[in-house]
Amino acid sequence: MPFQFLGTSGAVPSAARDNTALVFYSAEDTVLVDCSGSPYQKILKAGLDPMRVTSLIVTHRHVDHLYGIPSLAHNMGLAGRRAPLHIYALPETLPILNGFLDLFPLEEKMPYRIVLHEVPPKEGYPVLQAQGFRIQSTPVKHGAPNIGLRVEFASPQERGVVVYSGDTSPCPSLIALARGADILIHEATFLHSDAARAASDGHTTGYQAGEVATQARVKRLFLCHFEARLHDHVEDLRREARQTYSGPVEIPGEFQEYRASA
Numbered sequence: 203m204p205f206q207f208l209g210t211s212g213a214v215p216s217a218a219r220d221n222t223a224l225v226f227y228s229a230e231d232t233v234l235v236d237c238s239g240s241p242y243q244k245i246l247k248a249g250l251d252p253m254r255v256t257s258l259i260v261t262h263r264h265v266d267h268l269y270g271i272p273s274l275a276h277n278m279g280l281a282g283r284r285a286p287l288h289i290y291a292l293p294e295t296l297p298i299l300n301g302f303l304d305l306f307p308l309e310e311k312m313p314y315r316i317v318l319h320e321v322p323p324k325e326g327y328p329v330l331q332a333q334g335f336r337i338q339s340t341p342v343k344h345g346a347p348n349i350g351l352r353v354e355f356a357s358p359q360e361r362g363v364v365v366y367s368g369d370t371s372p373c374p375s376l377i378a379l380a381r382g383a384d385i386l387i388h389e390a391t392f393l394h395s396d397a398a399r400a401a402s403d404g405h406t407t408g409y410q411a412g413e414v415a416t417q418a419r420v421k422r423l424f425l426c427h428f429e430a431r432l433h434d435h436v437e438d439l440r441r442e443a444r445q446t447y448s449g450p451v452e453i454p455g456e457f458q459e460y461r462a463s464a
């Protein structure tokens with residue numbers, strides 16, 4: 203316990219890495235962050251029970267972060283789920299989620315309800331309280347309205363703070379959210395030689411992710427959301443981040459269990 207990557211790639215996946223998505227959990231509660239690929243299967247591959255997923259937080263409306271939702275909702279229904287599934291998203295993302303429900307009539311004949319919750323774009327907004335951890339959000343800087351998340355674990359089994367940047371350019375609100383965290387998971391879509399493209403697309407380079415980690419004084423940095431071209435060269439991203447951050451830099455594997463404490 204308490205978190206895994208269900209994917210680590212940018213918008214285009216490769217045979218080795220799928221679109222970035224995460225799962226945070228305690229013994230009692232499981233919360234998904236973004237939803238891509240075959241999410242039901244991914245939850246099983248993570249060794250978790252899809253029926254224990256209480257909530258899904260959708261960071262933003264870009265396709266690579268939410269296209270798995272119809273499949274997840276359908277699979278949960280066919281598998282006999284009864285408990286409601288709570289989905290949290292920014293106001294700009296909710297029409298897409300409602301569109302999914304209209305397009306596939308997912309709730310017709312479903313034995314459970316999908317409950318949508320609006321997340322206002324406020325700094326330090328308390329999104330949800332799960333058993334053993336709580337999650338806050340803060341707006342970040344991307345091509346679409348987006349949020350970063352701060353997950354605070356406080357249970358006898360797990361203590362620690364993990365912050366996830368979402369898709370973003372380096373931004374002060376995220377640095378504030380990540381202040382002193384045990385782990386900062388920051389996107390590093392590009393190498394710094396593509397810094398201009400990173401800036402125009404609302405992304406971050408490995409070099410910049412290291413700067414953010416240093417400014418936020420986090421204990422450990424995890425990189426993710428790698429563009430497909432870099433999947434065979436992830437060590438280059440790590441090397442860049444080490445130029446600007448002296449702590450440990452992790453290139454996470456998918457379906458590997460990580461602890462919140464540094």
Ligand SMILES: [Zn+2]
Pocket residue numbers: 212213264266267369427
């Ligand atoms: Zn993305």
Ligand SMILES: [Zn+2]
Pocket residue numbers: 262264344369
């Ligand atoms: Zn995006």
